[in-house]
Amino acid sequence: MAYVIKNGILNDNSNPVRQIRSRNTGGAFPAPPGIVVIHFTAGGSAASSANWFASRENTNSSAHVVVDRDGSIIQCVNFNEVAWHAGKSSWRGLAGLNKHSIGIEIANWGALRGGANGWYNAAGQKVDNVVMAVHRNGNPDGSRTPIGWEAYPAAQFEAVVALVRALREVYPIAEIVGHDDIAPVRKSDPGPAFDMVRFRQRALGGRDQNGANVGVVRSPGGLNLRSGPGTNFAVVQLLADGSKVMPMGVNGSWIEVTTLDAAGKPSKTGWVHSHYLDLD
Ligand SMILES: [Zn+2]
Structure with missing residues (x-):
């Protein structure tokens, strides 16, 4: 991955990544965005989520990009424009985070349901790559004991790291938050399977894959x-x-x-x- 952002478009090795544009945007950012908000899609493929953002029936949600499980990225909204991913939200004195942030959706089912010898997604499919954890704000079903969450594959995690590093070259990104940080009562994404501490180290603090994180x-x-x-x-x-x-x-x-x-x-x-x- 060699991501570069040109005119708000994500390029991988000089070619724009796949674009599935959503009309759900709020126009140009009032000021360059300084925050990245991490989400999970609670869904299947990245394309299915991007197609939903682009569909005529959907008039109220979008994100800048969706990152698939294999690390490939689909762009839905130009990075210079406001996307509608955060909803009612606040963070350290800022309200309505859409105006201040880049929204990254990660293809992931989130909280799973226990069933016959395993954990199942909302489509009823068994998920094998599972992290057992309790959400720090309580699980979506209200429980406070460990449940299954879909794991984030390394290729996907590293693609998001590379994306945020590319964003930092263009925008004054100083903070990375989860949707569950800015809307803790409503939202559980990206949830406990996403190692936010390590992600911040890699995306904000790291030099490159080979260099020391110092x-x-x-x-x-x-x-x-x-x-x-x-x-x-x-x-x-x-x-x-x-x-x-x-x-x-x-x-x-x-x-x-x-x-x-x-x-x-x-x-x-x-x-x-x-x-x-x-x-x-
Ligand atoms: Zn979200």
Whole structure:
């Protein structure tokens, strides 16, 4: 995968990816989007979801892209335009996330139903690639014990990583959230089978597949490592200019990091302001 975005269109090795356009858009973004929202389709193939976004019967939902289980991507809405994926939503003071975010749908059935010796999707088909987990907001059926969720294949996960890295080249993407973060009562996607911590590390913090996932402190006076994401949190340690850290997560303009000792081994965990961290 060598994704590049030109004029809002995703290109793979200089060719536009498959386009199945939805008319459900809100026009140009009022300001460049800084957030990526991750969804699952709760459905079968990516094409079936993209066709639904493009269908005449559907007048109220869309997403910028749908990523299939094999990692192939279908684009439904130009990245320069608002797509209708978030619904009623809020995140750290922002409401109505559609105006602020890129929506990525991942082909995945989500929560499965237990049945005769296995787990079944909404179409009644047995799913073999299952993660047993409980959703942190409670499972969709209200239970709080582990149930089956369709796993995300590695090829699909890595395609989404590559896509977000390409988006970061064009848009000021600083945060990646799940639909279940911005609409926690209504939504369970992408759910517990999606390793969001690792995804944020790979998509926001990583250099490339071969390089180390390391950020470098760029501040002559050093950089405060704090116990939380804000200057009101206690200073844990002063990190010297040039110190190496491993990004773990994001919260606004703050990045959760693990410090690395001289031997490159993980040491302390805390938060630093992203302005003083060179992640690329
Ligand atoms: Zn969603």
